[in-house]
Amino acid sequence: MAQTRTAPTGTAAGKTPGRRSPGDRILLGATRHSAARTAALALLAVAATGATLLLPAVLGHTLDLLLARRGAEATRWVLLCTGLVCVPAALDALDEVLSGTTAARTTAWLRHRLLGHVLAAGPRATARFAPGDLVTRLVGNAADVGTAPGTLAGSVAAVAGPVGGVVALGLIDPWLAGGFLVGAPLLALLLRAFARVSGDCATEYQRLQGEIAGRLVEAVDGARTIAAAGSAERETARVLAPLPELSRQGHRMWRVQGRAAAQAVTVVPLLQITVLAVAGLRLTQGALSVGDLLAASRYAVLATGVGVLVGHVGALVRARTAAGRVAEVLAEPATAHGYCRLPAGPGTLELRGVRAERGGRTVLRDVDLVVPGGTSLAVVGRSGSGKSVLAALAGRLADPAAGVVALDGVPLRELGHDTLRRAVGYAFARPAPLGGTIGGTIAFGAFDPGPDAVTDAARAACADGFVRRLPLGYATPCEDAPLSGGESQRLGLARAFAHAGRVLILDDATSSLDTLTEHEVTRALHGTTTRTRVVVAHRASTAARADRVAWLADGRLHATGTHEDLWRDPEYRALFGAP
Incomplete structure (x- = not known):
């Protein structure tokens, strides 16, 4: 199976001194998106904390008042106590509802943004991130980031409680606040250590989740190969290989949280005892009343609210780590388009001084090639010679590292998105049925070609016959129409025929067709001079039907010419297994 690709977590999210990290900017953007709701949550939390x-x-x-036997006046204060007990409960209920809806809304916004960026980045995104890892970032990590606005709002109250408790102790008696503040640095150190260690755990845990997801998607995609090889147990072991380390990191997170709680259990009572001891001393000195002593005991509990802070710090750490992983995806540049339109022209395609790189390796170099408008070009070469890369460059599914690709004299980089996609059509070896129905799959593209054009394209691709035999014909849902590899390719060809304006690019798009069908499709393909055609060819018959052939070898354009002329070269014949 293919090796899982996982981007190194933290690379894109690393923080430059003096600047916010990309992950922090994601968190800030999520909070700004739900600013009104976040403010409402903060107000609810602060109001509950105030009560x-x-x-x-x-x-x-x-x-x-009760000790002073002032019962009539005390009754009003008892009612006030009852209200102060009920108000936080009601506010907490509202907070739960608003927190849930805010998290859902923020998550939906971030997923929409992330998905749009992945699709705009195109093949570059899937080249860097394994599909399973990409899904984990889009689903799980985006959900973690979505909780950030509510967590930030809750953190305001979580901090306000201890701070308010210390202030209240100072208002009762400055000595009480002083006694508490002597041990407060220990709590600060505890929280800082917890945030640092739990951040490391969360980073590794989320990375391993993405790695397992990537391996799982690869295994599902290769299920037939696994079954044919009889390697199900070995593949299961490969997919789950990171699981022990994932478990170790998960247990480590729980140990960190447990250690923080244990340390808090040790430190917090000492601080509370210190406050109570000072309060008792001041009571004996006549500086405090019994009611003040009761209030001081409660404020000491609020001032040492480390448990609440630990929970919020942990949630923020997870959200920040997830935001870093989301930021790595958003750091992958989307394809930028120009604003130019194409002039009238026959569809002449030019590659001038083109160099292409993949994974830091040069796969095409110094390619100069002109495909006159309305002609056909077969691209041939051994595996790894750069045929599919050239096909991707020809329609700007990828950009060259150097050089220019132009259509009718206009560099593809300068064309508007819609102009480019209306001008260039693609068909692939494994087309994806994305239109919902069979007819929708053929019509899927930058514009709807209309039912007549869909039918004509299906006929040209030899797909109309089997489509009409389906239960609902062109309206048959894709999931109700299991297709063979050849039938899928014919739908992909029909989609390309229905949308291509000036250039049609076929990247191994007829490899699953039988000889007769391939002959019919090729005849339809070459029976027009209104489109420029670029065909990645593996069969001698396909190359023979093209007007010219581009022969790639070791990433260079080895030769161009007609199939008949090149056939005289034994090395060319060897490409097709001919003596």
Whole structure:
């Protein structure tokens, strides 16, 4: 099976000194997108925290009134205590609903943006990221980022609680706040260590999730090969090979969180005891009342609210790590298009000084080639000679590292997106049925060619016959029409015939056709001079029907000419297994 491709996490998301990292910018963008909802969540959280902070003071004052036997006045304060208990509960319920809808809305926005960027980047994105890893980033990591606005809003309240508790202790008696602040640096160090270690765990955990997903998609895609090779157990072991390390990182995250909780259990009671000891001393000195002592005990609990902070810090760390992985995808540049239109012309295709690279390796170099408008060119060569790369460059599914590809004198880079896609049509060895129905698959493209053009294209591709035998003909859903490899290729050819304006590029698009069908399709292909045709050929018969042949060898244009002229060369004949 193909080796899983996984981009190194952190490369694109690495932080340049003095600048926000790409991941942080993603988090900021997600928060801005839901700014109103985030503000509402923050207000709800702060209001609930405010009520919680008022409650100890009100309870303390109520207790003092009761001890002073001022029952009539105390009744009003008891009712106020009841209200302060109920208000946070109601606000928390609203917060839960709003948090869920905000996370869903933000996740949907980010997934839409991410999917649009992946499709705009085209083959470059799938060349860098394995499909399974890409899906993990788009689905799982985007969902983690989607929780960031709610988590940030909750973090405001999570910080406001301890800060408010310390301020309240200071208002009751400055000595109480001083006693607490002596040990506060220990809590800060605990949170900092937790954030750092849990960040490392989350990064590795999410990377391993993407790797397993990538391997799984490869295995599903190669299910027939695995079954034929009898290697199901070995492939299962390969797919799940990262699982022990994933488990180790997961357990490590739980250990980090457990260690932080254990340390908090040790430190927090000491701080609370310190506050209570100071409060008791001040009570004996007459500086505090019994109600003040009760309030101080409650504020000491609020001031040491490390558990809430640990939860929010953990969620923010996961969201930030996920944002870094999302940022790596968005860092892959999308294809930029110009604004030029094509002048009137026959569809002359030119490659001038073209060099192409894949994975840091030069696969085409110094290619100079002209395909006159309305003619056909067969591209031949051994495996790895650069045929498919040249086909991709000819219609700008990829850009050359150097040189220019032009159509009727206009560089493809300068053409508008719609102009380019209306001018160039493609057919591939394994076309994807993306139109929903069989007819929709043929019509799928930059424009709808109309039902008559769809039918004509299907006839030219020798697909009309088997399509009409389907239960609903052209309206048959793709999932209800299991197709052979040859039938799928004929639909792909029909789609290309229906959309190609000036140039038609076939990249191994007839490899699954039987000889008779291939002959009929090729006759239809070469029976017109209104389109320029570029055909990646593996059969001598296909090359023989082309007007000219471009022979690639070792990434260079070895020779051009007619098939008849090149056939005199033994090396050329060897490409087709002929003596």
